Amino acid sequence: MGELRYNHAVNRAMADAMAADPTVVLFGEDVAGAGGVYGATRGLRDRYGGKRVRDTPISEAAIVGMAVGAALSGLKPIVEISFIDFMTFAMDAVVNQAAKMRTMFGGQCSVPMVLRTQHGGGAGSGPQHSQCLEAWFAHVPGLKVVCPGDPASAYGLLRAAIDDPDPVIVVEHKALYATRVPEPNSLPILSIGKAAILRPGRDLTIVSYGAALRAAAEAAGRLAAEGIETEILDLRSLQPWDEGAVLASLARTHRLLIVHEAVEAFGIGAEIAARMADVGFDELDAPILRVGAPFMPSPVAKALERRYLPNPESVIAAVRRLLA
């Protein structure tokens, strides 16, 4: 029995999509020759040729803008921005162009582009290479945002993103690329907007996504030893997010904790908490809690970075507050 690595799942999603559809192309810095900073695009140029898999110069604004134009003219471009921090150079193309065109042009066109990027800490990469900026994109009507937390979702969400007629931001995580699971029997294309229950439980609900799921799972395991049964929901998709699934879980457990790696303030968790404080208000038996990064740039020092990232201890502490 083989194993499936996260970065190989990403690779396979692109390879399968390119095999299935000749209009799927890929470009970005070092995606062709080098196979990507995290090896996720390795071998694709060899398989699909230099016309469909291209290295670009270091011109983030232009290459994302090109993806928009390519998507308008018959291609399904996948563009890679190797760190989400570099998206700061390419926001216009995503936010003012891609996101708005379907509405702004009155439905004349789709913009079927995928922007693959990568966020998060754990590698000592410091303040400019560890940010989790997905909340910016989730705030922009017209964009979809997904954030796979395991190899199977990495495959299934990326395939869905490539198939989607609208622009999708796929946010991978640097600390997950090397993670692996036993090769699944099937690797379905997932539905954008659907959460998954990773662990059922009756005492409280943890909503999380991406690499933070690992801290949640570890915490839930330890809490189970004390008889505390945690339900863990993997959002998978942040825009749209599965409000129904969160509400249904809350209706079972009546307690909600949201865990993510992004800075807590104004992060993804804020919207989930806000919605549940509205539509889920009657279900709440306790305050809604969040575990996210404190309001500071990512530390470089390992000990500090460990403390900065969500970890089983910080999750357990929040759960104890929630059940107190």
Add this chain to the structure above:
Amino acid sequence: MGELRYNHAVNRAMADAMAADPTVVLFGEDVAGAGGVYGATRGLRDRYGGKRVRDTPISEAAIVGMAVGAALSGLKPIVEISFIDFMTFAMDAVVNQAAKMRTMFGGQCSVPMVLRTQHGGGAGSGPQHSQCLEAWFAHVPGLKVVCPGDPASAYGLLRAAIDDPDPVIVVEHKALYATRVPEPNSLPILSIGKAAILRPGRDLTIVSYGAALRAAAEAAGRLAAEGIETEILDLRSLQPWDEGAVLASLARTHRLLIVHEAVEAFGIGAEIAARMADVGFDELDAPILRVGAPFMPSPVAKALERRYLPNPESVIAAVRRLLA
């Protein structure tokens, strides 16, 4: 008795700061010769000279980056980006550079820069010139964000921003520039992070900021005729925001509505609601509600734009739900 216009208040804040401190400089597109798209910088070059007040080419990324360098080297630059939508070209300098330097360089430096920009609708400017993107900046540790809703705050917050040793984003509103109030007796420099009670009331709390305050005030006036007493809090400062003031008001009214012009989902209101669903949970007698823009780009057509923006009717409808 004279009157004070919002754009004149902005102008006076800069003029006074430049008079008080020779290191304050101003640059941006058309701020010098033309006096700014909304007239907020008119006359400043004549008064303070072409060395301190400069027109720039259309190079948003470079000019915001220059402000960072200028701030590191002894100036207090005010840079104007005439529409917040254009900040999409200049995010790196603000987010990866200015915001992080105090922490990242271990406290060796301050970055005393001010970025003045302008958001919002009401002028039929359409999807690329009407956005309210302040939540992006509020999510970034190291930045401060203020959003003046009236002429006196426009003056007091901008003075505070210029005095502040850290980078401050001042978000004005295009529909407010021409609004006026009787010339106030005094025009104090305000404290960043402090909210103001615009109207006291016992039945519910509306938290708002910027141009949306007008819809809240109009709604509160109409509701008062029915005996519903609304307390209105003007946040003024979005990062940091005055959690204590919101909580105190909630403790009086036990009902919370947040009103802003930005898209509701993942907007400023999400964080306020999330915090109150945590620290204010025991005070809540009803769900926390929000009125924000629906999840779509700004419409062009006047009737649609009116409906898109927060308005007294949408606020009143939310209040009725809140009191139901």
Add this chain to the structure above:
Amino acid sequence: MGKTAPTIAKPVSNDVRLRRLYRTMLTIRRTEEALVGLLAEGLIPGFIHLSIGQEAIAAGVMDVLTPADTITSTHRGHGHAIAKGIRLDKFFAELLAKDAGACRGRGGSMHVADIAQGMLGANGIVAAGIPIALGSALAHQTLERDAVAVAFFGDGAMAEGLLHECLNLAKLWNLPVLFVCEDNGWGEFLPTAQQIVFTLDRLAAAHGIPHVPIDGNDVASVAQAAGEIVANIRSGGGPAILDCHTMRVGGHYEGDPQRGRDPGDLAKAAARDPLTIAAKDLSNAAVAKIETEVTADIAAAIAFARLAGEPGWDDAVASVYAADAA
């Protein structure tokens, strides 16, 4: 790319061509003049940026394009949309933000698009259309279409780094893209001479991209030059720049008081009116006939637009994502 012989879209006799060019220019002119009135009537939301005096560039360049060719435009994009073939009734309805508009009234002046005609949008963001044209050219190249993409931009946009990234990329990938600079001497309220230190010809030379300077107010020259350049791009010659010298007759936006502007400069612009220049080589009868026809077309389009209905709220809310998406 190994293309077959270059095709000019509509090769006909010079006189027929000039009349066609004149008609396009006049349509743009009369359309924008009508917009001034409609704006004053309060029927147009937002600002509008007129291309009066600059019509020859849109008319001349578009004359050598096929419907398969794509363009991206700017905030000053009415002329580009019209010359690329948008229906006038849908154009006016769009400017009036009506549901029958080309973009169902959701784009307005700064975002007019006609995707079927290859007009990929006016753009409210300076320089933002340029990489979109590149991407479109990439699609043409990858899918081996006999098509080119054209990026229109103003001289002020030369200060945006995005243009420079795109010049490099276009050349690097030998993309079938034409850069058209509409050099009207202004960027908003400041002469571009006070904004830009380099010249486009020397910038082009640094990139090894052919640069053709042209009198942008002489529509015949524009069409001639564009025809030759586009033919070369079509045959795989790679990107090129058409640098059109023109003048902004009006303000930056309609209603701009043009404070800083020298009246002599305005007079000069009037003297170089592209319609007058073109009319010299046409018979009075031809000019009169075109005037009559264009006037009628525009009147009909405006009548249509005035009567058209408002866009619906629910439609707009439902317009953000594809209905059939996952």
Add this chain to the structure above:
Amino acid sequence: MGKTAPTIAKPVSNDVRLRRLYRTMLTIRRTEEALVGLLAEGLIPGFIHLSIGQEAIAAGVMDVLTPADTITSTHRGHGHAIAKGIRLDKFFAELLAKDAGACRGRGGSMHVADIAQGMLGANGIVAAGIPIALGSALAHQTLERDAVAVAFFGDGAMAEGLLHECLNLAKLWNLPVLFVCEDNGWGEFLPTAQQIVFTLDRLAAAHGIPHVPIDGNDVASVAQAAGEIVANIRSGGGPAILDCHTMRVGGHYEGDPQRGRDPGDLAKAAARDPLTIAAKDLSNAAVAKIETEVTADIAAAIAFARLAGEPGWDDAVASVYAADAA
């Protein structure tokens, strides 16, 4: 700007100067070699980018700067920090993310800064330091300081529009800024010849900015050229470009397997080692003495860094805003 006679920071005899330059280069070299070991020990968080083989540029340029002059650097910034005068103990402590580091262990390799020395930061974002240098130059100019700002960037950064915006602005405002391109032929894992179609000399010419190409591995030439150019900038001559041709001896980051790289290319780089070139004009005794001294300095600095304490959590949390702010 009407400045007085140009001042070169440290004018002395050629031999003294060359020894100083050699010492700076050797300090960078031995420092980075030591970093390789420390990284392998697991003491350095994150990636590090070494400037081995490129030390002559940092040493030569910084030799003509005063402490009032400012620089901005890149992801490959160790050499710039050292040459600009950062204390070695604080440098190593920073790389080890210790509280005693120059940035209290919160910057690390990619964000080393020494503001007091005018070193405004290494930078994890390609090209991002360039406008910061411009802004610093604007401050020098506005406050009428006798100081220049220097922006270091790699050849790969030439594809970022930001550089182009900055060239235009620097010239437009006649800013006292020197652009130093460290052209090592690579941008990450791809030769820059496959990324960039223009050459910096022609780009500079298009902007009317003086461009000086130089053998970036010959420290004496770098210092000589930098001295002349900086003197001209100081006297109000406006921006200039120093284009340094060098070679990347190692990989993009330490540990990079350098898959696509021709071994002959690596051999060529070794043959052009800037230390060897400089040593030719120095006595063996001088070289040996410098080696001994530098080795001792570095050993002491590393010892300090190893023993230094971890940064505190509460300090970091409290570091985001000024304590005394409103």
